[in-house]
Amino acid sequence: MELIELTDVEKVFEVRRRAGLLRRERREVRAVDGISFRVPRGEMVGYIGPNGAGKSTTIKMLTGILVPSRGRLRVAGIDPSRDRTRLARRIGVVFGQRTTLWWDLPLRDSYGLVRRMYRIPEARYRANLDRCIELLDLEKLLDVPVRQLSLGQRMRGDIAAALLHDPEVLYLDEPTIGLDVVSKAKVRGFLRDVNAERGTTVLLTTHDLTDIEQLCRRVMVIDHGRLVYDGALDGLHTVGESERMLVVDLERESPPITDVPGARVVRVEGPRQWLAFPAARSAAPVVAAVAERYPLVDLSVREPDIEQVIARLYEGRSGI
Ligand SMILES: Nc1ncnc2c1ncn2[C@@H]1O[C@H](COP(=O)(O)OP(=O)(O)OP(=O)(O)O)[C@@H](O)[C@H]1O
Known part of the structure; x- marks a missing residue:
């Protein structure tokens, strides 16, 4: 009821x-x-x-x-x-x-x-x-x-x-x-x-x-x-057009990764780099592309931060 x-x-x-x-x-x-x-x-x-x-x-x-x-x-x-x-x-x-x-x-x-x-x-x-x-x-x-x-x-x-x-x-x-x-x-x-x-x-x-x-x-x-x-x-x-984050620890410090399709580097700290990619897409091709090109020590995928998603909604994407 x-x-x-x-x-x-x-x-x-x-x-x-x-x-x-x-x-x-x-x-x-x-x-x-x-x-x-x-x-x-x-x-x-x-x-x-x-x-x-x-x-x-x-x-x-x-x-x-x-x-x-x-x-x-x-x-x-x-x-x-x-x-x-x-x-x-x-x-x-x-x-x-x-x-x-x-x-x-x-x-x-x-x-x-x-x-x-x-x-x-x-x-x-x-x-x-x-x-x-x-x-x-x-x-x-x-x-x-x-x-x-x-x-x-x-x-x-x-x-x-x-x-x-x-x-x-x-x-x-x-x-x-x-x-x-x-x-x-x-x-x-x-x-x-x-x-x-x-x-x-x-x-x-x-x-x-x-x-x-x-x-x-x-x-x-x-x-x-x-x-x-x-x-x-x-x-x-999904409605906030949000992004997930692939965090990679490379073997050594490198310039920002620019050659992975569908992902962009948003932060670099020493050998660690943060790559944003659309939340709706699978992480697998991004991980594969990075692993193919760079020697990796570790990696993790982070879900979009809910506060960030809501902030985007508030920013005027109200035609949902
Ligand atoms: N009694 C009132 N007379 C005139 N305008 C009002 C009155 N009460 C609310 N408003 C206006 O209506 C709109 C919505 O206000 P409301 O207080 O419902 O928002 P809210 O989402 O609860 O905000 P907050 O998170 O700041 O409490 C605002 O623009 C507010 O200025």
Whole structure:
């Protein structure tokens, strides 16, 4: 069953700009420009794109905070902007850049308020809270006011708060931003468990591609309000016109290799040279051509760097 459905969704903001002493100019910003996608129950999907691409606007429409200018949205069968309160019981939201917890209250009290707000049955609440405390390592933090928590601690506290009412869908907006390596690993491990054990559907927005690599098999890329890619993470390599790299260690330092068809040298360091060739092509002829001409000590083939592929996508190859 599809849990999230968007059909040709558009959001246009009207902004007024001062254009002289008395005159104001009206301008339209098309933040989301005709997006359609479906997310089945239980899937964990990455939603990525450069700054200002329209990610937050999409998430705000999915929570019902913003009303779309055009198109159809459904989350768990509910039209978010029409039935925001009913939807709130079915979704959880975590914004990395700001907390949904009460700043002056200890976590324990914040959770108590969440329980009352959602009228979570006591047994369910206890079980969920205990699980979060254990997996997110919250025991020692429960009595500390939120304002005294570090960013990583606060984030773990926020994620727990978003899950206490058993949401079917979880929107995560930059959940690992500013966290150290250990906290990031903890948060990612927890999200993986929640998705596997409860079947929670997750839409994850992040600038940290390791989040995506470790958590999502499917990724959607948005640019200038349009979906420019929707598919497997691996598939990004093929649309990004990316290159693989053959790294060769020659017996001795040599001038850059120029006589291998279909490959070009991009870096030379002593006897080691890096040859780029199209990712879609087999490495075998390139390896054979180098081995035929030069005495080799070692070689390896490196897959395209995902960050590089995405950077290329962002650079305006958006006609995909
Ligand atoms: N309330 C608003 N009024 C006018 N323009 C807006 C409003 N909210 C967003 N925009 C514009 O819509 C576009 C998309 O913004 P959005 O915040 O959705 O991008 P984003 O992909 O989440 O970016 P970031 O990664 O920086 O958070 C931007 O050009 C932004 O300036």
